[in-house]
Amino acid sequence: MSRVVEVETWRAEVPLAYPIKFKWNTITHRDCVVVQISTVDGLTGSAIGLSRGAPLDVVIQDMLADQILGHDALAVEGFNSRSQEANAFLDQTGMLAQARALVDLALWDIRGKSFNAPLWKVLGGSRLRAPVLLVEGYAIQGESDEDFANRVLARVDQGYPAIKLEAAAYKDPNQLFERLRLIRDRQRNDVELVVDVNGSWHNLREARWMADRLVEFDIAWLEDPFPHHRTDLLRELTATANVPIGFGDDVTDPQVLMKLIEERAVDVLRVDATTLGGIQPTLDVIGAARQADIPVSGHAHPYVHQHFSFAFDEMQYVEAFPDDPAFEPSSKLTTGSVYPSVNQGWLARPEEPGLAFDLDLERIRGWATRHQTRGEQ
Structure with missing residues (x-):
């Protein structure tokens, strides 16, 4: 037994070189x-994982550590x-699901190491490579529309088949629309464009108007048009929009995504194993989408989702x-991101x-605002 000790x-808190400005706040x-x-x-x-201010580390230590210590890491x-x-009287979604997901991923990391195999191989994968959806299109303060388009198009010239534009800041x-037009005037068919509004819309009228305007730009999908709790609006938009609708970032309840699949209330399903409870719930959702x-x-x-892309055709990018x-910049907490590869x-x-x-660990300690360790009793 590979006992957890x-x-x-x-x-x-990992600093951003370029603060990201949304309608409602600025992320530094x-x-x-x-x-x-x-x-x-x-x-x-x-x-x-991204905690977005939630005390997920405290949840892990106070509510989950006793369910790991002294037990087999492979189980x-x-x-x-x-x-x-142990937490049966609490909602199994939200922070508890996010904290459990990070523990689950760490245990799967141990499982792969015990087999001396990467996770994609443990999951039965065989793909040699996968295309990258590059999240390049955040607005940078002071950048002109032409400079923005040139920055995105430079990535197209580097061979990226798909690029995401963050649209919650406008x-x-x-x-x-002008930035999309500048890009499409020069690259009509060579790149897929994803427009992510990060749940910033709150009514169907605005969403339908925007979706109609985006048709001319031939986008791959419009992502997260509404906050995650407004799946009622999502269903109505997906049924009427003339652009594909993607949804699912940061959802913590697999049943929410299962229901969207069953009702065909989404055209592209977004999944996040770091919030959805870990590997098995993510596999369940991918299987239903298939x-x-x-x-x-x-x-x-x-670092996580590449393994699903190498294992399952449904998760292309x-x-x-x-x-x-x-x-x-969360990859700065590691010895290297996937980007150079x-x-x-x-x-x-x-x-x-x-x-x-x-x-x-040196960078982690330098940016850490809280550190806790629990050992086997």
Whole structure:
């Protein structure tokens, strides 16, 4: 038995070189939680997630650590059953699901290392490489429309087949349309464009008007038009919009996504294993989407989601971020992002065991605002 003897967590604030401005706030750093689980035989498993200010590290230490310590790290389902039973009187979604997901991922990291195999191989995958959906299109303060378009088009010239534009920052949607027009005037068919509004719309009239205006730009999908709790609006928009609708970022309840699949209330299903409860719930959702012939897209965290892309055709793209500018810098908590491994817009599968990444403990300690360790009693 590969017995767990220590659970270590950090809450870290990773600074952004380019602050990200939305309609409702400006992000100057990313709130991250790091977990590392150690076993008696010297194996360690790690995971990183965006906490968005939630005390996920405290949840791990106070509510989940007792369900890991002293138990077999390879018995991942045993942990999930114990943690759900121990917290049976609490909602199993929300912060509890996010915290459980990070522990689950760390345990799967240990499982892969015990088999000396990367996670994609443990999941039965065989793809040699996967195309990258590059999240390049955040607005940078002071950048002209022409400069924005040139920055995106430079990535197309580097071979990226798909690029995401973050659209929640635009007070005037005409500026977004102008930037899309500049890109499409020069690259009509060579790149797929995803427009992400990050749940910033709150009524159907606005959403339908925007969706109609986006038709001319031939976008791959319109992402997260509404907040996650407004699936009622999502169903109505998907049924009437003339552009594909993607949804699912940060959802913590697999049943929400299952219902959207069953009702065909989404055209592209977005999944995030770091919030959805871990590997098995994500596999369940991907399997349901496969049966419904609905494509799946992973939300950020390429250190995890690349393994699903190498294992399942339904999850075609690996969503990744450039290192410069680093709009999503959580990879700085590791010894390296996947970005340098991209060649002509394609990512080769990793061969390192487990989740195929290592923590940069020096940086983690430097940015940590809270650190806790629990050991086996």
